[in-house]
Amino acid sequence: MKKLLAFLLISSIAATGWSQDMPNDEQTTNELKLNTFNLIAFNFVDVSYENLLNKESSLGISILFNLREDNDILDYFRNFSITPYYRQYFSKQYAKGFFAEGFGMLNSGKRFDDSDNYTDFALGISVGGKFVTQKGFVVEIYSGLGRNLLEDEFAPEVVTRGGISMGYRF
DSSP: OHHHHHHHHHHHHHHHHHGGGOOSGGGOOEEEEEEHHHHHHHOEEEEEEEEEOSSSEEEEEEEEEEOOSOOOSTTOSEEEEEEEEEEEEOSSSTTOEEEEEEEEEEEEEEOTTSOOEEEEEEEEEEEEEEEEOTTOEEEEEEEEEEEEOSOOTTSOSEEEEEEEEEEEEO
16 A cells, blocks of 8 residues: 555656647646545545547546455444546647546445445436646545445445545646
8 A cells, every 4th residue: 555655646747857848738638536534534545647639538547445354333334345437528728627437347346244245336416626736736625426346245335435535637
């Protein structure tokens, strides 16, 4: 886990230094973000990478790790998830403003009593907003729901996705 966090930190610092001479939005096509809300509220490390396809759409992937050993928090089932997503932006600015998102989520975890593990796959939708400064600092707020499809008897029927993420566009 420490190696993953160190890699992400070094990658974001390197990307920040490399991207300083990018003059406009059309040339900055990548974002690296950390969901700070999930980290503070639930002790989840939730890191996302997003590739901007054009001014109206993007593809991304998010990886979530639960750092807690107990499962008595709001998202009590999930210990790990990997979530690819597609976003459609509804603003005149380049991949900014209001967006709608479709996602798939491979998620795994344990029940309250820690005796029964599950792995399931959900499909869902989210909505949110993204704000980007001229220097490339990104803040996004989003929320969504998905339904697990594999009918694992120990998995929750519904999964949540959301938070407040901060990062950098490069």
